[in-house]
Amino acid sequence: MDVKQPPHVETPVAEESSSEVSNANESPKKISLWRRALGLIWDTFEGDPEERRFVRKVDYFLFSYVMLGYFIKYLDQQNYSNAFVSGMQEDLEMYGNERNLLVTYFNIGIIIGTIPSQLIQLQYVRPSIWIPSCELAWSILVMAMAGAKTPQTLYALRFFVGLLESCSFPGYAALLGSWYGPTQLAKRVALFEQSSAIASMFSGYLQAALYTGMNGKSGLKGWQWLFIFDAIISIPIAAWGFFAIPDHPSTTRAFWLKKTDREFAVQREVNMGRAPSSKLTWKKLRKIYTGWHLWAFIFPYLMVAQAGQGSGFFNLWLKDQGYSTSQINTIPTAGNAISVIASLFAGTIADRTGTRKETCAVICVIVIVSNILLSVWDIPRAALLLAFFLSFVSAAAQPLIIAWGQEVTQNNAELRQMLVATGNIFTYAFMAWIPLVAFPTYDAPHYKYGYQLLIMFGGLAIVGVYLFGWLDEWDRKRKATRAATGQEESGQGTSLAE
Template structure:
């Protein structure tokens, strides 16, 4: 008889106070299915379920699971979007502020713009992996992430006080340091709550919410420049950082309530005891292992395996091939675009990225395939880089190449979703692989922008776009290499496919179908 133990935190202790007694609940098959109802994928769906489910998967599920998933969306997913949008605003704001008066006001006529990114990347580099270790060692994300966001808010606003580039270098370093927890932290949390037919589009929309932030930043800068420039003696580009910091504070505070941690240790007040148990059962059915306290021996074991290292190749190489951040420099150099237009035109590319994230993420969820859609996502950026490498083409072709490159935006979130599925046997690996991958990416980004896209050469770079083409080709090869290794491991360990289309070991498939459960009637009194 299979049983399920009370929910434990990362340190294997029950992290919620409770005066209740754990009782064995023996249920008939019908009662168990009523309480832990999962959507039967073989059951024919109604026309409304098919129609609504094609728009958003939750509407195509059975009532119990539909209500649960929509509840996750309402609190966890929407909050994760808002959090990343605010963080990406800051990254976009530097570029938008630079072309909206910051360059002239602070006399930034050298490599200062790239150095702002370099110092941010250095902070992100130093913080990314340690922050994931902190979370995997037992620190609740519902405490750690909002605390980092509050500090980050103050740092962003302080840029408006700077009179030259030097203090901005230090501020950008610490902004990167405190921001480094957000992206890999939410990737780990989302992957711990959503099933494979839900995760792809949500990770895509989560990461591509940054594109929405870039759109909003362009509109915000255009609006602030026209309406607030010089108001109270403050330049329009400074207002961008002030507004960004102000709106991020209430979002950070909401994180203490909205972030649910993990199914096995959640104390979220918007989930009752049955819903917490239901979340655990869903992840058991998928075969996704819950977090445990990370030890040094476990960390050594993770990085002794070739699997994480092979995965880092497609994760990082594709990152090096991005060049959309230099679009507005070309618009400025053309000479016939206004400041408002320089800020607004790139938002069309951001819109393309968001639309493609939803479409490609949905298709990858529906087909249960990640790597094919990853390869297809490489095509637009490769085509755009080839056109820009030629360079001496009509202005419309350069415009097309820059905008078309945004259609490759789903590649990175699909790669992350693939990681959640290929490393679902270890929550620690899922967290560390993204944190370490970001560390490598930002370490490389600290110098690749200076080498391949030096600001004085803008907008025609000697070999930046040629390098981008090479990175796209290497990314495609690395995807196929990792796929080959995954297939080899599946054969070696005689893994079988579960009902979600994921390969799991036989013992995990058995554990995913308990007929009898052990339930803990916890009271809603949790230690935050």
Template sequence: MAKSAPDEEVVKHHAEEIVPVETPKKWTGLIWDTFDKSPEERKFLFKLDAAILTFASLGYFIKYLDQANINNAFVSGMKEDLGLYGNELNYMQTAWTVGYVIGQIPSNMVLTRVRPSIWIPAMEVIWAVLTFSLCRADSAKTIYIIRFFVGLAESTFYPGMQYLIGSWYRKDELAKRACIFHTSSALATMFSGYLMAGVYHLGGIGGFKGWQWLFIVDGTISLPVALLGFILLPDVPETTRAFYLTKPEIAFAQRRVQLEGRKGREPYTWAKIRKIFSSWHIYVLTLLYVTFNNGGQGAAPVFAQWLKASKKPKYSVSQINTYPTTTNAVQVVSTLIYAWMSDGVLRGARWPPIVWGAVWNIVTAASLAYWDIPTGWHWACYILGGMGGGLSGLIMAWGNEICSNDNEERAIVVGSMNEMAYVLQAWLPLIVWQQVDAPKYQKGFITISFISALLIATAFLTKYLHDREIKQKQRVSFSDSSSSEEVEQVRVDPDSKNLAKEVQG
């Protein structure tokens, strides 16, 4: 695909100034990467962060608020009001998952052809309206149907935003942004607990129960965020028309990702499809994300149900909804630590935090599977289980980097990673997280232990295959060093001093 004119001029003019990536020269760059860049690039990244991260975090917040609210509504009166004494909660989650699974890869393929600033917010508006409608559900069957379409609308968001983030940021910037984005899910789950504790007392007002008010408030929060996306999302560098970016900054953005080795859009062809599905990328990266996403306690409200089943002491509805938020707090803190360590101290290595989080999953899940442990360790296991829940952004950043040479592959692989994780979630909870096994869930905790061990093995396999691929590319680059293609194998100096002159001009 032909590059834009500003891109060609910039690359031609500055080709001789391109040097390989170096580690940050100032310690402040380890705190936040823009501190080690020129004022012009810092200004550009501030604009980009303010737009993309604001919308991404708010959008993911409302997505997870919606997901968590089903569990919170269930333990706050919905179960009794609708007579849900079997595995209905499992089926509600599965209905959402089926819709979510169906939409992801097609949606990410659409994003390579339709502006993200139109497609993603439009789907958010639809799911906000559907969330409102849950307050009127009077049977499990009605909830199943609505949840399916909520999942279908939500399928555009997470893989779509990870693709978008991967379209703009460099390697030393990517994990922090992806993880900041992901922490909003834990914050939403925390907020949902406090929200349920608050709106529960609205029960009776307007003829609605407390759990029904939860969905009304949820929809009220969601709709303005969805509309904000039409204004803030910048699309991708080669098609952006964001009002807050100048023309020189757009050319600057295009050159940044070019020199990062990230390719622009190309047509879908059978040759490209065959290439994508004959590569190890889609299979190993998908397995990596599947084992992460199904190797934690999030498949069931285990902490809340343990509290609800407790006889001595007996916990209130407010306590049942708020105490489990400590797990999410641990997830937020650990996620940010992983991101800063990976981008900075670990120099872009993604696998060490992944292995660390998986080890904690095994420790906590194995303890809970045994069950006959001190009450204090019960609390610790539920809370520290959050240390394995913050790996999504790192894994997505790794996938974006590994697939940077093919835009369409990157979109499909990111979609496949998230989609197949939820394919497993569509049926696995029905077997190992059955509501009738609450609160012990022994099968669920044993499953976490084994899946987390597989996550560790897959992380090492990904590292081995990626390292081997890099060495093969380096050999090809060395043997063809006189070729003009060498320009695309190197990156900008982190100082970006020469690059910034163009923006300043």
């Protein structure tokens, strides 16, 4: 016997259908002019509403923490420089190459800890636990630096601070690469990296204030108070990381993500062709380290980092020129501001146009000009000052390469995790010896061949950027050809799932 549907059941369906037709005929809602203008700078002001809502939530928690986390990382990494020119050199009798050795011991810690730290995050301990725990530990060690009586004590503390800090930069980069798309990543990586410049600015102003107001208080010098205050700032930010880091989309347990958000995050990864992380094996590691992607990424990543080292010796030149302690700590902050603006500008252009290669090349040319002026040296003081400020623009290149590398390897989660980690090992390995050889403290502020070496690195950076671009284009064409002919793709850029 046929059973007819009651009329009241059909009515809502008809109404819904009618509503859908009505909505389909309506013109799309216009975006206001101010929202369009803001959308040119930040992507959560335009585009798909659901995507905007999701990304905005990730910004509030993950991105805000990454900014603060890298801020304290760099604050605790570079505070020795402000302390050195604010009395630590004289109090600890550091008149030889001790300043550069502080960098070397820190870099050794970074080099030793980076790969194990990434493997721990991939295999054993969630990033939301591992990274904040390391941050709390190194913050305590930074406070202990205030009590150092000899350079040797500082060497040991700097080594362990570097060992613990090795988790942060590659860990942050991998997290951003997991939660943001290709049109969202470069500007955020740029801002995340430039929180280091903000940290340098803050450290300079803080040291100037402490030197003026706290020098001699409670029997401590101004440079000792700097280490103490840095730790006080760092500890609550590290604690926030336990709540703000969402791990990865496929493994997240973040309280601030609803079930629908988590489902959206996983589907979003699928839509972008981005592979979720899986268990790392020795076979996968072998494929990662024998494939071209990793090494083609590391070459320009390493070269742009080396080419931009000139800004690190700015305060030594200022001290030689007779500037006051307060000026030595504050004048370089203008260069940090330049690096922040340049990075945001370059990252926004790269995100909107996709011109990662060309934008990187322009930045490298500016840095080469800066190093040429510093190599000549015997030029008017204003020109030398300009050269130092131009060297800060170099900070805009590396974020573009990181975002580019995350994009090229988006369907290989394990490779994405190891890109920046391995790149950092090479970067810090170079920085462990280049300052000692090319920028010895006893030659400061005029170095015989240091800036000439940076010119070479700048040229190699341009070569590396174009080589990476060419290899990426070649790989895409090769995959397209194989797909067209029905061949199975098994290259490095594909998932390493077994």
